[in-house]
Amino acid sequence: MCFLWMIFIPAAQGFTQEDKISQIAIETVKTQMRLPKDIEIKFLEKRESAIPDFFAVRILLSAPDRDIPLVVYVDKTGEKVILGNLFVKGTNVTRKEAGEPKLRKIDMRQLEIEKSPYRGPASAKVTIVEFSNFQCPYCVRSWMKMKAWIEKHPYRIKYIFKHFPLQSQKQSFDFSVMVAAVQEVSNEAFWLIHDFMFSNEGQALAKGDKEAGKQKIEEILKEKGYDVQAFQDALESGKSQRRVEEDMAVGGKIKVRGTPTTILNGIYIVGPLPDKILEGFIGK
DSSP: OOOSEEEEOOOOSSSOHHHHHHHHHHHHHHHHSOOOTTOEEEEEEEEEOSSTTEEEEEEEEEOSSEEEEEEEEEETTSOEEEESOOEETTEEHHHHHHOOOEEOBOOGGGGOGGGSOEESOTTOSEEEEEEEOTTOHHHHHHHHHHHHHHHHSTTTEEEEEEEOOOTTOHHHHHHHHHHHHHTTTOHHHHHHHHHHHTSHHHHHHHTSOHHHHHHHHHHHHHHTTOOHHHHHHHHHHTHHHHHHHHHHHHHHHTTOOSSSEEEETTEEEESSOOHHHHHHHHHO
8 A cells, every 4th residue: 555645633622523534534635645725625525544543534625727636634533644546456545546537518608709709600510709809819729729720620610709808908908898899799790800910010019008099990990991880889898898897707706817718518618628629629
């Protein structure tokens, strides 16, 4: 048998013996493992362990994008805790008891995609919702890859854009509000400005003055024959700001913490969408 470490802790007060064992396991995980702040810890079950006089306490670590099962071994007095993997005759008993991590699934109805700009047909076999913003270099790279996929499979992918500006930077929010105002012109007008904002020229503009950005958007819309007044009205009425705030609220509900964050047919993916995962869904 092999395990990583054993921790001796004082007995917990105020719990029954059964509750105390589970509580000790959870508290040990909280204090001894460096977990991100957005990880939720849930108790699943307690059972007799292969280690004499120890319980195996099964816990679930719920991250935004996946659920990770974990087993903590606590002795029956509640004084000793073992964190790590237990091997018996070459078999990883801990992994077998815990189970495999699972990607988190999102109910697509939570995402309110009918309110957002989209590309691709409603009948597409792959639906991608991406939380993004125009001051995120990783979002630029993600979009360049996504654009190539959409052009390669125009009838198989439906792509939906969600605004998720950096909450600590007002400039990021302001530019998202301006681009959201273009949604009130038309879906096609939105994508014209969206693609411009993710171009080299647009990225340079996004780092500059808000008023210069507004003038450039109006110039592009006018040049292509779109209704500039509808854009201005959406800004002045606050409608575009409400659109951005609604997208941010949706992201908050599903624990979006950064951009890009992607939901692929309900599967939550932090960061740029890996090619292999998308290839698998398109090929199915």
